[in-house]
Amino acid sequence: MNAPNSVIDQRMEAERIYGWITDLCSSEGRLVAMLELSERRSQVESLGHLLWHSFGAVAGLLQEIMSIYPSVLTNVLSYQESQRICAAIGLFQAMASDRCIALQLIRCEFMSYLMPMLRLTPQTRSVEHVRLSVLGVVCGLLKSDHKEVVTYFLGTDLMPHVLHNLELGSSMSKVLCAFALFRILENEVGLSFVGNTMARKMHLIHTLARVVHQLTLEMEPRVLKHVVRSYFRLADHPQCLVLILKHLPPQLRNGYFCKEKLPGYENANMELAKLSCKLANKEAQIYKGKE
The missing domain is CATH 1.25.10.10 (Leucine-rich Repeat Variant)
Structure with missing residues (x-):
C-alpha cells in the first residue's frame, strides 16, 4: 500500500x-x-x-x-x-x-x-x-x-545602539529596542549595570522621557508597553527610583495613555495603575525613612 x-x-x-x-x-x-x-x-x-x-x-x-x-x-x-x-x-x-x-x-x-x-x-x-x-x-x-x-x-556597545534607535529609529526598530532594553533591565545584572553610574542612569531616564513624549505625537503601543515595564523595573533600584520620581513624564501619571483596549497593549490601564501605585508606595517609604 x-x-x-x-x-x-x-x-x-x-x-x-x-x-x-x-x-x-x-x-x-x-x-x-x-x-x-x-x-x-x-x-x-x-x-x-x-x-x-x-x-x-x-x-x-x-x-x-x-x-x-x-x-x-x-x-x-x-x-x-x-x-x-x-x-x-x-x-x-x-x-x-x-x-x-x-x-x-x-x-x-x-x-x-x-x-x-x-x-x-x-x-x-x-x-x-x-x-x-x-x-x-x-x-x-x-x-x-x-x-x-x-x-x-x-x-x-549594544546599549548605546538600543537607546539611540529607541529614540531616533524607525517604528519597528523602536519596538525591538524597547523589548531588548526591558529584557536587559529584567535581569539583575542589567539593572545593576544601569544603576552603577550616574551617567548611565541619567542617559536612560532622559531617553525614556523623550520616548514617552514622542508616543504622545505618534503612538506605538508595543513601544509604550516595554517603556512602562522598564520604568516599573527601574523603580526596584533605589538610585534609579529617585530619578524616576523626579523625571517621570506626567503622561504616565495622569491617565493620558489609559485608553480602552489599546491595540497591542490591552493591559495598558492595569500596568500604568500598577506603576503609579508602586511609585507612590516607594515614595512613601522614602519619606517615612527620613522622619
Whole structure:
C-alpha cells in the first residue's frame, strides 16, 4: 500500500530542506539555499537545531556575513547585498531562538560578527532591513533568559545602539529596542549595570522621557508597553527610583495613555495603575525613612 500523499509530501520537503542546508557549504548554491530556508523558518521548528549541528552550515553563513564587511566600512549597502545578508542573519535568528544554542552562540562570540552592522547610519530601506535583522537576533538571544547572555551584551556597545534607535529609529526598530532594553533591565545584572553610574542612569531616564513624549505625537503601543515595564523595573533600584520620581513624564501619571483596549497593549490601564501605585508606595517609604 502506498503511503498517503501527505506523508510523501513531508518526506520530499524534508529532503529539500536537508539539500538546502548542504548547499550552504557551497558559494554557488548558498543564496538560493538561504532564501528558501529563510522562508521556512516559521514552518520548521527544528531548523535552528538542524543548522547548528549540520557540518559546514554555520561556517558557510559566517562567510556570507563577513563578505559584507567592505560595504559596512564604506557605510553603503545595495538592495542585493541587503537581501543576501538578511537571509543569512535570519537563519542565525532561527538558531538564536533555541535556548541551548543561544548560549553556545554567545560563548563562541558570534555576535561580534553582527554588531558592526548596527553602526550603519544611512536610513535607507536596505540598511534598515539589516538593522532589524540584527536586532531580531539580539532579541532572540535575550529571550533565552540567560544571565550570561545579558552579561555579554553589557560588555558590547549594544546599549548605546538600543537607546539611540529607541529614540531616533524607525517604528519597528523602536519596538525591538524597547523589548531588548526591558529584557536587559529584567535581569539583575542589567539593572545593576544601569544603576552603577550616574551617567548611565541619567542617559536612560532622559531617553525614556523623550520616548514617552514622542508616543504622545505618534503612538506605538508595543513601544509604550516595554517603556512602562522598564520604568516599573527601574523603580526596584533605589538610585534609579529617585530619578524616576523626579523625571517621570506626567503622561504616565495622569491617565493620558489609559485608553480602552489599546491595540497591542490591552493591559495598558492595569500596568500604568500598577506603576503609579508602586511609585507612590516607594515614595512613601522614602519619606517615612527620613522622619
